[in-house]
Amino acid sequence: MKKLFTFLVWPVIIGLIASIGIMFVDPKLVGLTPISRAKLWHTLFPRMGQTSYSYAVKIATPAVVNISTSTAIKRDTNRVQIPPFLQGQKSNVATSLGSGVIVHPNGFILTNNHVIKGAQRITVSLRDGREIGAKVVGVDPETDLAVLKIKLNHLPYIHLADSSKGEIGDVVLAIGDPFGLGQTVTMGIISATGRNDLQLNTYEDFIQTDAAINVGNSGGALVNAYGDLIGISTLLFSRGGGNEGIGFAIPSNMARFVMDSIIKYGYVIRGWLGIESQPMDRVLTATYNIKPNTGILISGVYEGGPADKAGLLRGDILTGIDGDPTSNGRKVMNYVAQVPPGKMVTLNVLRNGKAININVQVGQRPNIVN
Numbered sequence: 001m002k003k004l005f006t007f008l009v010w011p012v013i014i015g016l017i018a019s020i021g022i023m024f025v026d027p028k029l030v031g032l033t034p035i036s037r038a039k040l041w042h043t044l045f046p047r048m049g050q051t052s053y054s055y056a057v058k059i060a061t062p063a064v065v066n067i068s069t070s071t072a073i074k075r076d077t078n079r080v081q082i083p084p085f086l087q088g089q090k091s092n093v094a095t096s097l098g099s100g101v102i103v104h105p106n107g108f109i110l111t112n113n114h115v116i117k118g119a120q121r122i123t124v125s126l127r128d129g130r131e132i133g134a135k136v137v138g139v140d141p142e143t144d145l146a147v148l149k150i151k152l153n154h155l156p157y158i159h160l161a162d163s164s165k166g167e168i169g170d171v172v173l174a175i176g177d178p179f180g181l182g183q184t185v186t187m188g189i190i191s192a193t194g195r196n197d198l199q200l201n202t203y204e205d206f207i208q209t210d211a212a213i214n215v216g217n218s219g220g221a222l223v224n225a226y227g228d229l230i231g232i233s234t235l236l237f238s239r240g241g242g243n244e245g246i247g248f249a250i251p252s253n254m255a256r257f258v259m260d261s262i263i264k265y266g267y268v269i270r271g272w273l274g275i276e277s278q279p280m281d282r283v284l285t286a287t288y289n290i291k292p293n294t295g296i297l298i299s300g301v302y303e304g305g306p307a308d309k310a311g312l313l314r315g316d317i318l319t320g321i322d323g324d325p326t327s328n329g330r331k332v333m334n335y336v337a338q339v340p341p342g343k344m345v346t347l348n349v350l351r352n353g354k355a356i357n358i359n360v361q362v363g364q365r366p367n368i369v370n
Contacts, residue, residue, distance in 0.1 A: 274305020
């Protein structure tokens with residue numbers, strides 16, 4: 001019996017070893033793409049790093065575009081003396097450069113709102129040399145995102161990853177057009193996630209990275225080691241104007257939510273509870289006799305809003321939503337924003353030291369146009 005077992009098992013083991021060898025020597029023989037081979041390698045050998053990210057670059061770069069805009073600027077004729085032969089010319093043209101990412105074969109492009117804000121003409125240049133005017137589908141100043149559309153055939157596009165699975169230490173690549181030099185790739189890691197205290201946008205959930213993000217990278221792609229989009233590069237933190245290893249990207253999950261709503265409705269529809277909150281500092285935790293990071297204090301309830309109708313009171317402590325603990329008001333706002341209006345959620349609340357649950361029907365946040 002033992003001999004029979006040995007006789008049957010060893011050929012199987014040798015066959016598996018040979019198959020794995022073929023996968024990595026010539027993946028095409030077994031129907032593997034370079035990216036799927038890279039993913040398989042990472043699955044089989046999670047602790048062994050890659051020596052090259054050229055596969056990810058080849059997948060992602062064709063979908064990253066250059067965006068140039070032109071805007072007419074009126075000159076102040078009261079302060080500048082204009083010669084008679086120029087008095088009919090009342091404007092100059094200001095131009096700017098940024099980046100964008102094609103995320104759908106139908107030509108939808110994600111970029112930053114500040115890249116195209118106020119533009120009268122938007123031109124998109126692809127890596128393959130094609131150039132075309134773009135139409136604005138919609139903008140969302142509250143996340144600094146915009147959706148454009150171009151009409152071209154055979155468009156490359158990038159796959160949006162689940163940004164919630166990105167971890168600190170993961171390798172990321174920033175692809176864009178810094179300083180108008182042409183498409184450039186820089187590498188770094190995810191330095192932090194969930195940055196929401198920059199006070200730049202209403203809704204913030206930034207991925208922080210040390211991959212170089214410079215002027216012109218705005219709206220470009222932050223991709224993972226497989227070439228999937230994990231974020232839209234947005235800004236850099238710098239005291240001197242140069243890259244200091246602190247860049248920020250809007251996570252792909254937030255970008256997907258904004259894009260889908262803009263494509264469907266023309267603007268972003270968000271869930272809303274109608275509350276104001278503040279963090280529980282040491283004074284408040286001592287006053288309420290609760291442990292630190294237990295929840296957030298409800299400092300205001302909008303009259304007639306969803307939370308008011310459900311019975312939430314000023315002074316309540318919100319400890320969680322649908323059983324998920326929370327101690328960050330910004331995260332609560334981001335979470336509720338992506339809940340479809342009309343859906344019921346359960347607020348986990350401490351009131352006078354007693355835990356209670358309050359069921360609330362999420363409303364639609366009033367649309368803010370900037």
